[in-house]
Amino acid sequence: MEARVARSAVGWRAWALVPVVLLALAVALVVSQGDRVIDLVGGKAPPADEFDVRRVQLLPGEIRVQVRNPQHDDLTIALVTVDDAIVPFSLDGPATLGRLRSSTIVVPYDWVEDEPLAIGVTSSTGIQTTHEIAAAVETPVASGRGFLGYAAIGLLVGVVPVALGLMWLPSLRRVGAHWLAAFMALTAGLLTFLGVEALAEALQLQAAVPSALGGTGLVLLGLAASALGMTFLSMRLSGGRVGAAGLALALLVAIGIGVHNLGEGLAIGTSFATGELQLGAFLVVGFMVHNVTEGLGIAAPATRVRVTLWQLAGLALIAGAPAILGTWIGGYASNDVLAPLFFAVAAGAALQVVVEVVRYVARTAPGGLRSGWAMGGYLVGIAAMWATGLLAG
Template sequence: MEARTEAAPGGVAWRLWALVPIVLLAVAVAGVVSQGDRVVDLVGGNPPPADEFDVRRVEFRPGVIRVQVRNPQPDDLTIALVTVDDAIVPFTLDGPATLGRLRSSTIVVPYDWVEEEPIAIGVTSSTGIQTTHEVPAAVLTPQPSVRGFLGYGLIGALVGILPVALGLLWLPSLRRADPRWIAAFMALTGGLLTFLGVEALAEALELQAVLPSALGGPGLVLLGLAASALGMTFLSSRLSRGKAGATGLALALLVAIGIGVHNLGEGLAIGSSFATGELQLGAFLVIGFMVHNVTEGLGIAAPASRTRVSVRQLLALALVAGAPAILGTWLGGYASSDVLTPLFFALAAGAALQVVVEVGRYVARTAPGGLRSGWVVGGYLAGIAAMWATGLLIG
């Protein structure tokens, strides 16, 4: 007796029917939006938000201060008054005076500011609420130039490429190490990546906390975290070519990518500090990150210690891990964004934590004693401790 097979639904009717819930949801949401006040009034009302602006960026040019502000409130806000150090000053606008939700405008203030002196800028709305932004030291904002472009690139290379390349010089020593030591160094790689991932996630959450709620800070961080982790998972599956997990050079490449995305965030921090006049902080970050990132080179070298790797491949790994710091310094110095920065750190967290999974799978398969080996546990803790100790230099 032959089994009967149900015929698949014909035509496109079932596909159209699948759109019905979406259409009805759109209609329901539109109704709530149009009658939102009435719905909220059924359970009481919230006090109106303070009519404050979001000061996004302050630029200092010869005889001029440029202040970019944004309206984070649901209602329109009008720029009525500008003060510098509590003194009312004349100003012009590069944009509209009345800003809709999430709209921006640039205030141009003719003012003879003093180099390296602190300055306070106030922007008052038409309702009389003032938003004050403190600048610790007024310095000339870097403008795009060949010299500045090369300078930021050199700083990024010193922070990213150089220390990673120096860390890769441990590769010949790793090749002669006992298998237990190799397992320990692989676990150390997992430890330092765990530290980087948690550190990046904490930074992303801290940065999103100051974003206007309309930009959905936590959702932005979650989106970056998930997208990065899934992207690295897909890349790992392609590099492993159907095996249980990435090994050798493929695993070293995954580690380098995870570190590279994190170094992009480090470059953003350095570039932003120089662009906003915090020169001492910027110089301090350069030195701290250089020491901090040497251990990253060791983390890349450990997976490649049991495979043949050419000098060209090592240089490529150093560029993958370190070159994003150059891009980060350029972005931070010339085009910093309060939305992109937490997103980049979230991407770094997702990439680093996913590579930790890959490293853990590799250690479980190859290490004597597996993940419960004392060498592995000690190496993992040593990786976290090394990153924490060198991170103290950054503050």
């Protein structure tokens, strides 16, 4: 009897592999013979033979251009131009690039600060990829001074305004149940706005990701992984119960806001790294005002529990410190793949915490989710983020 059960178990496992094996054979057949099928319905368009310009660094007397091959066929770097003039160059990497392989072009060139530049990279097939720079500014290099500067900017954008928002906690402790429900709903409104804003940003940035990397799939992966991760964390913090409350819910809100602030720091660091100094300074001021309301959203769930100053400081760091990391990444390692992924993760985290806050309001608010206080607070939260967000737009 046991032998028969064992053979049966082996049998169903073997059958489970059959669809996988057949799928692999079908894919191999399409890859090897797919052109014949395409020829039945029309000619296949030739590849664009264009490079993907990943990053341009302007250093004293030198231009460094990192390019990648997004095509299926190999691409060879044949010619480089600056402002339509052919220039000598050397390569830090191979001249012929396979699919998704990268190389760095080094061009000795005395560029002029604040002047526009047009850099062209021509493949061996004669197709040119052009990257335009509106105003040439030296690319920041890692240094102690710059490292501290980006950290100070991240501190001002993230930690300081969130900490100021947390100072509303003593006032929130004295409000009645209806007002508390309104402020909790306001927290849900804040997070809904942040989540939708981050998702829109992720979808916009994924357009710059080469199709070979599947930008839309990258966004969905980050969104789902973040939401599931926050759900798991919520279950652990609440001891397995459905729905977090008190300090656990405040921690979840802080984490969701922190991931979003990572994206904000990324935007600020990138603007400074690309020479858009006025835009960077404008973003700093705008995000400072914008993020004060986030501190209020963290404070609201903690109004009915005892919270120490150390715990409040920890919540401020969790929500605000990721902005520092974001400015470092944006300033020194800007990447067209990381940016949409970070914003997608931020969207998933924020929207999942909205679910937790809504559950809390449904359990504790007088009148539940249908209460006018809850509905009004939710709308005010969205309106507040929209109004303060205009400064950072």
